[in-house]
Amino acid sequence: MWMTAQTDFCKRIAAKIDLQTNRHALETDTHLRLNGAPLGTVYCIGDCSTVQNNIADHLIQFLRGVAYEKGKDPETVEITFKEWRDVAQRVKKRFPQAADHLRRLDKLFEQYDKDKSGRLDFGELRELLHQVDSKLTSLPATAQRAAQQGQYLARKFNKLAQAAPGMAANQMDYGDLDAAVYKAFEYKHMGSLAYVGNSAVFDFNGLSFSGGLMAVYLWRSVYFAQSVSFRTRVLMAMDWSKRALFGRGSYFTFPVVRQAWCRMLTEHRFDGFLSGLSVLLYCIHTMLELD
Numbered sequence: 511m512w513m514t515a516q517t518d519f520c521k522r523i524a525a526k527i528d529l530q531t532n533r534h535a536l537e538t539d540t541h542l543r544l545n546g547a548p549l550g551t552v553y554c555i556g557d558c559s560t561v562q563n564n565i566a567d568h569l570i571q572f573l574r575g576v577a578y579e580k581g582k583d584p585e586t587v588e589i590t591f592k593e594w595r596d597v598a599q600r601v602k603k604r605f606p607q608a609a610d611h612l613r614r615l616d617k618l619f620e621q622y623d624k625d626k627s628g629r630l631d632f633g634e635l636r637e638l639l640h641q642v643d644s645k646l647t648s649l650p651a652t653a654q655r656a657a658q659q660g661q662y663l664a665r666k667f668n669k670l671a672q673a674a675p676g677m678a679a680n681q682m683d684y685g686d687l688d689a690a691v692y693k694a695f696e697y698k699h700m701g702s703l704a705y706v707g708n709s710a711v712f713d714f715n716g717l718s719f720s721g722g723l724m725a726v727y728l729w730r731s732v733y734f735a736q737s738v739s740f741r742t743r744v745l746m747a748m749d750w751s752k753r754a755l756f757g758r759g760s761y762f763t764f765p766v767v768r769q770a771w772c773r774m775l776t777e778h779r780f781d782g783f784l785s786g787l788s789v790l791l792y793c794i795h796t797m798l799e800l801d
């Protein structure tokens with residue numbers, strides 16, 4: 511699914527699935543699969559979706575499974591530093607966005623091993639994971655995230671299609687096939703750009719600078735290059751030209767054209783060229799819906 515945020519369609523889908531509790535967007539896992547839908551049947555990208563990072567829940571469930579397999583009570587499970595390293599590896603693979611918060615594994619282990627036993631018990635581990643969870647923020651609802659998610663899904667679908675004959679031959683038609691053939695989605699922040707009047711501000715992962723007109727044109731070059739269709743580029747070029755000629759939000763910035771337009775409307779007087787020009791500008795403006 512790919513659509514604008516908070517459409518009626520989004521809300522209707524969320525209302526039908528118990529697991530969808532977010533009021534603003536449809537929740538997916540890190541493989542961009544819609545939570546609550548059968549695995550691998552519905553994917554959701556862009557502004558209408560949000561990626562859920564519930565590391566603690568995921569891992570506690572995983573450890574419970576391991577404990578039950580070994581015939582142990584999960585609440586009595588304790589892990590050593592080596593096991594903690596394996597757990598952290600699993601978290602990084604499944605939740606790439608958490609990798610930054612799991613750099614100093616030794617420090618985290620030391621900090622949460624409250625009784626200094628050299629092991630993390632179930633409660634200590636749960637606390638540690640909740641702490642990592644709380645540091646993760648939602649991915650931004652921007653065009654760069656939507657574009658990265660689209661590319662990610664296209665690559666994954668290709669991988670799934672390539673792997674399909676092999677999986678069919680081995681009767682692999684259940685379980686987490688996405689994780690078997692491809693990595694989880696990882697958002698890479700390329701930077702932020704903004705323009706204010708005749709100046710622009712750039713921030714490329716800590717490297718920030720701002721400037722005047724030159725920066726505005728640099729900003730526009732990036733915007734132009736990143737636009738996805740010829741139509742959008744033409745519309746944008748016309749919009750910028752209109753702004754350069756007549757100013758922001760008004761197609762009658764030139765006083766003489768504005769006066770001719772007013773005379774035509776109020777006194778029903780047509781002043782030849784200038785009135786014709788104002789009508790032409792109005793028509794172009796309406797056709798292109800530039801404002």
Ligand SMILES: Cc1cc2nc3c(=O)[nH]c(=O)nc-3n(C[C@H](O)[C@H](O)[C@H](O)COP(=O)(O)OP(=O)(O)OC[C@H]3O[C@@H](n4cnc5c(N)ncnc54)[C@H](O)[C@@H]3O)c2cc1C
Nearest residue numbers: 512513514515517519555556557558651652653654655656
């Ligand atoms: C004023 C404004 C300024 C912004 N500035 C920036 C910026 O500078 N940088 C940046 O990165 N992001 C910016 N954003 C955010 C950015 O526009 C969005 O994050 C981005 O467009 C999301 O892309 P998308 O493909 O998910 O959704 P959209 O671009 O909204 O595309 C979804 C498409 O789905 C279609 N659709 C909707 N409902 C249905 C349906 N039921 N059936 C079929 N089709 C449907 C829509 O018509 C649309 O074409 C801005 C947003 C706004 C509103």
